[in-house]
Amino acid sequence: MRCLWRKSNAVNYIDVARSESGTLLDEQAKKTMLRKIPHGLYICGVKDGEEVNGFTASWVMQGSFQPPLVINCVKQDSKSHAMIQSSQVFALSILEAGQKELAQKFFKPQRRVGNKFEDVEFYLGETGCPIISDTLGYVECRVVGSVEQGDHTVFVGEVIAAGVHREGDPLLLESTGWQYGG
DSSP, rough: OOOEEEEEOOOOEEEEEEOSSSSSEEEHHHHHTTTTSBBOOOEEEEETTTEEEEEEEEEEEEEETTTTTOOOOOOOTTTHHHHHHHHOOEEEOOBTTTHHHHHHTTTSSSSHHHOOOTTSOOOTTSSSSSEEESSSEEEEEEEEEEETTTTEEEEEEEEEEEOOOOOOBBOHHHHHHHOOOO
């Protein structure tokens, strides 16, 4: 649908669509603004029994001080999603600025590339989830809640373990030139 928009004497047309609530939504404005939300990049380590996997996560944030909560949004049709649902735990390894290649390696689905940890040094944390050694550090979480909406599940994890490997600046999505969102 195209709508007329007036600003002073200029006439412009913008592409809009009706959202699920029935309101008009400017698709380009939505994409532009959602892509301006800053995102760090993390490797989310997951496990189910003896099997481990990992993926690059960017929709992550701190959710509470007391208790310490982390919000992690995970694509519902992924193997890692099923592993989190089964085990109810995950770990986030915080990538350092300059670790774009590592982030890229973990974007690929396991069913296509096999063992993503094959040539990456890691260890298993208290939860049994893989933690990448060559990162700024990590948090390990026990899932205490979840919300399934849209194509991702919002997992709320209580931080039950954490560690610092070294000081440094985190890798941000905007510094990679990639766009994920919108």
